[in-house]
Amino acid sequence: MAGLPTQTTAFSDALVILGAAGIVIPAFARFKVNPVIGFILVGVALGPHGLGLWVPSWPWLYHVTITDPHSIEPFAEFGIILLLFAIGLELSFKRLWAMRARVFGIGAAELLLSAAVIGGALALFGEGWAGAVGLGLALALSSTALVLPMVGTTGAVGSGAFAMLLFEDLALVPILFALAAIGPNASGGWTEFGTTLLSGVVTVVVLLVAGRFALPPLFAQAARTKSPELFLAVSLLVVILASIATSAVGLSPIVGALLAGLLIAETDYHTEVEVITAPFRGLALGVFLITVGMSIDLAAISHNWGSLVLAVVGVVAAKSIVTALLLRLSGATRGVAAETGLLMASPSETTLIVLGTAQGAGLVLPGTAAFWQTVTAIGLTITPLLARLGSDVAHRVERRQAREIEPEAVPDGQGRVLVIGFGRVGRLVADMLARHDRLYLAIDADVDSVAHARAEGYAVLYGDAGRPEMLEKLSVDTASAVVLTMDDPVAQLRLTRRIRAEHPALPIIVRARDAAHAAQLYRAGATDAVPEQLESSFQLSEAVLTEIGVAVGPVIASIHEKRSEQRAEIMEMGGMSEAPKERGRRLREG
The missing domain is CATH 3.40.50.720 (NAD(P)-binding Rossmann-like Domain)
Incomplete structure (x- = not known):
């Protein structure tokens, strides 16, 4: 409501978020509803397109709704940063080096081929080449925030998905600058991109060197105090400083968060850091999912349901087929290829960022960007369903393949x-x-x-x-x-x-x-x-x-x-x- 002070609004939004995490989500869990879907449905119901529409008629609804989704966007972004930090904690530089062929091989091929297929299809439907490039790159991205918590970073499915997602996270900044450079509103984009790239490389090197020498004594001192609060404060401080450093030179803050996790993973304190930050990661990710739900306008979906369904199915089909074929060519089993393909088929939270950049650069019209933002929100919502479908398909494929193998003949x-x-x-x-x-x-x-x-x-x-x-x-x-x-x-x-x-x-x-x-x-x-x-x-x-x-x-x-x-x-x-x-x-x- 317009007359309410900002502090009251923030307090009300915090109550709604905590209520969703503490009351609504356990209720979904009791009925075996995936928490990801639960948070998104909470965002749909309590957002500006849900009960928020009735606040002028029933003012008391203000206290159980979020009428300004932009007010909690910083918390959602912090959730993504903490997620990438957690991913870094599970890695090591040795493992990253061992994965370099998959990250820059199958990871790059998956992103570029998916973007080419989706962009080519849009060009056939009348989209301009520049807009098709922007939309293809945006929709080819997959959700790190949802996929990795489901499958982890190990195992046949997890390692393959992680390699592709890691390349997408690394490619995000070049994609944003490339779109800005080719747009009609561009002004010196390539020069700015080169400057940012150089500054980013220097910043990453400085963070790696400083972190290698500074973090062990810093965490050792925090551990000697035997204070969990201080240990948590130091952990969050490292994440925030690394994210600020990469943001200051034009890189994504998630790059800094990933680096912070990698550096702490090389210390003796990574297990304690992982345990102590876990509750904050879960809550912050829940806030992000609530913002996704709040972006879903049910009225707009009902008016354009045919086009939206066709768009969602087209994106999911294109990405799943490309991903599965690439994995099969790399030697994965049919079951693993099918499960990973469906798991990676939805657009990403970073798709929304790329769509905003493409719109700002004049590559796509505001109406087109809004349509694909809705497609992205729907795709994020159905990601757990696609993961379950992928698992079922993989089991059927593996069973069929297993039945085809007969016992070996035994000599007389x-x-x-x-x-x-x-x-x-x-x-x-x-x-x-x-x-x-x-x-x-x-x-x-x-x-x-x-x-x-x-x-x-x-x-x-x-x-x-x-x-x-x-x-x-x-x-x-x-x-x-x-x-x-x-x-x-x-x-x-x-x-x-x-x-x-x-x-x-x-x-x-x-x-x-x-x-x-x-x-x-x-x-x-x-x-x-x-x-x-x-x-x-x-x-x-x-x-x-x-x-x-x-x-x-x-x-x-x-x-x-x-x-x-x-x-x-x-x-x-x-x-x-x-x-x-x-x-x-x-x-x-x-």
Whole structure:
């Protein structure tokens, strides 16, 4: 409201933001709604295009709405700065150097090809070449603020997305100056760009050198005070000073934030800094998402819904296809390429910055810029949905690919070991079999585990061993043994009974949780049931005895003796009159 003082307005906006973070968002979480969508919906509802429209009629709504979105934009920008700072904390200069080929290879190709495809399509629809270039570069950018918190910076999807996003962040400043230089309102743009580039390089070098020598003693002094508040203050001070330094020479403040994170990551204090700044990063990112929601005008969307849907679908399709194809050419699996492509398909928060620059340079009309700003806001809103869709598509693709791989043929006279379940225990069993030159085939129902294991060279097949037809396909009758390592007691018992009923003489070795579970497995027909709790006790006892000077030979003999006693007690618990191992040997010889 016009007559209210600025301090009151700021206080009211702060209450709305804190209320959204403390009340509304937990409510969304209870109904399993992504917090990203929750914050954006809060911005839509409480912004100037939502309940804010009714403030003149019902003045009390002023206290639960944000009528001036520009008042919280500085907090939103600070949220992005803290996010880039957090990304820097997770990196190191060594890792950046190792990623240089992907950052400047696939990262550059993804941005330029996406911009060319989108800009070319817009030119075909009548946009001028300069406007098509500006819009293509703007819409080709992807959201660092949303993508990286979802997938991180490691793993097949996370590392690929991070390489592309890092190049986009580095390319933002050259893009802004290039658009300003080619616009009809340009005045000495290229000269200014060269000056800024030189100043930026000098500033970055100074920050790197000064930070390497100044940060360790600074954080050491803060740590000696044992004051979390002072440690937090020093952390935020480093981020703010680095961002101000890069902003002062014309670079983006996010470059300074990334550098600050990189420098602190090289110190011994990076873990404490990461933990202590986490709550502020989450809240500041929430403020940014609220500003995105406030930019969505539902009335304008309802009047232009057809064009907006076509634009959103076109941008998402173009970017996802380009990204997926580039990743496939670089050697990524089909599932990883599909998931990363959909994850990177939406426009970015920096798209809004580039659109503003293109409009200011006269490359696009204000109405056109407003239309694509709405497209960007919608794209940011659906980013979590695209991420979920990408994950589902990746699983389907990997499952289809896994089914196409048949078990390898086993030479006559050699029965392979079937390892059912390929987690931590199954992988170790496979390693030991391979070390002793024994053939094996593993099967697991987790498509991600299968894909990763197969990429590392393991003989793993995707499938559900609980289905009878799968056991037939695995040719259990020709196996030398079956090892059940799944962490599902019910499935282990069911599968043990089924295999024992169909193959009375086949050795079945099963991972058990404890002695009681092992007794149940023996009753079901297991040849050997190995309780994890007891084995860890044996290993601990062996370590203690050898450390206090007992000879290794007697220790191992006593461990074997104790293990036999425990096995006899477990079989007695299971009511077994004959050891399963002896029964199996008798049946094979009979």
